[in-house]
Amino acid sequence: MSEWIVSADRIENFARLKEAGADAVLIGTDFYSARAMACIALSDYPKAKQEAQRLSLKLYVLMNRMFAETELDAMRAHLHLLKELDVDGIYYGDEGVLWESMRLGMQDKLIYHPDTLLTNSYDVNYYLQEGIQRVVLAKEITLEEIKQIAHHSIPSRIELLVHGRVNVMHSKRWLLSAYMEHLGKPCDLHARKDLAIIETKREEAMPILEDDLGTHVFSGYTLASFEELDELLEVGYTHFRIDGIFYDIDWVCEALRLYRSVEAKESKGREVFRSYAQTHREAHVGSGFYYKKTGLHKG
Template sequence: MEIIVTVGKLEEINMLKEAGATTLIFCDEFHGTRAPGKFSKDELILAFEKSRSCGLKTAVFMNRIYTDVELELANEYLLFLKENKVDFIYYNDPAIFMLASSLDMVKYLVYEPDTLMTNSRDMQFILDQGVHHAVLSTEITLDEMKMMIENVKGNTEAILFGYLNMSYSKRHLIQNYCDEIGIKNSCLNKMDCILVESTRDGRMPILEDEQGTHIYTDYVLDAFEEANILKDCGLNAIRVDSIFLDIDVVVDACKILSGKSKLIREEFELKYDMYPFSKGYMYQKTNLVK
């Protein structure tokens, strides 16, 4: 079972290795988004070398929605990743698939369209294109996840710990709001901004960067027990998304999911009671809670 973790800082690599991580996801300053940290090309090269020296696989986010004029940059970045022997490339824009096809790199691709991968037919179609694996939507139930995993031939991944990306707009919504009411926007590229709706009590992390506005769930998913159920169904990889989280809680979550810790869910939640843990949509459909 692969334990895949997003990385915010270079110094986290050894800690995550000891916690049981097998693959680390990094993000650069242009091609990726929705990551706990961003790295320059020189930092990425160092991160890849350091990860491989620990026996870890490497991955990158390439989840930007590209315009036509940006495709040349995307092609150059793919060549950079190929030269540096990256194991996996997470994408959602079909243009990346086409570019990767021309470079004989489809086998490194991981399709992650956020909330859209909700049925086995769509997933099988993607897997049949030759990508390494695809990521299940976080907005389906446990039973629906089980059915998808059991009904497809190919590799599958599920995000089972962390804040979940709930909404994305390429527009800069916070900036537009601030412009409308005449105040300075202090949230650009900040990890500590919160959205509170008038109809909900939860506090939703919101990130605005060069690529738009990203709104997250008001809870942290901790599907530890469900991970074992999905593993028995044939799930190949578990993701721990560390965005907005302290490294200590990420490390402990990795240890539980990798079997290196016997800490049970109740003890874990008590230890980190500053976080709003939840099972998310595991046992209730989204139309019942949205």
């Protein structure tokens, strides 16, 4: 049985996401979460848990920042809070979170999400042996490689990001602000989601975000996996996520309904992809690296 996880912007929208077909919602908060669709105040976490329970939704939390030595006490306190709330899952990328979670006996809540690092079944199996709940595969591998990993690991404990903008680079430095200061045009660019950069040889604009954690660059395309969904289900994958950063709740609900339609065999993935790409031309909808390797070799 599949599980569809969607990023949420507000607690008040949990019901809309449930109605659209969500099984789980993913929330973030300032300081602890990197690249969240929106941040919910820590004081509202109990309310989020209560609303998720009311709707029979799982509640997942982004805790995917990298923690410095001076931030370890805050990390421990946050894990204690999440344990008390009994959230259903915690996305992390810092090994220190795993270490502290093991001390608290809650490593089974963890979902390892290192962005670009998990690209083979050896790594997947290594991390699953740590007793964590599941891992998230990198988005930079092909469909064939994703299917091979399923045959050599436990696909039901692997999550795939199937829809949304893909994070391609993160720096702890405030690169945009530094550049504007270099030009002699300092300005406030903090947390603006209307900025983008364009490479000279490309047409797609790559969204760029600067916040307290540094600078984040995203793909010039919006990943869509309607056409690949049947194959992913066939080899045993069950956890699929839609990331709504740079978009709104209507966009998330629309995509989720379409995937549910493809999964239920009510629609054909290829036709849905073509229609969706045409409707959302400004988003440069594409298949990412499903059919091309990230590394090109000179002949």
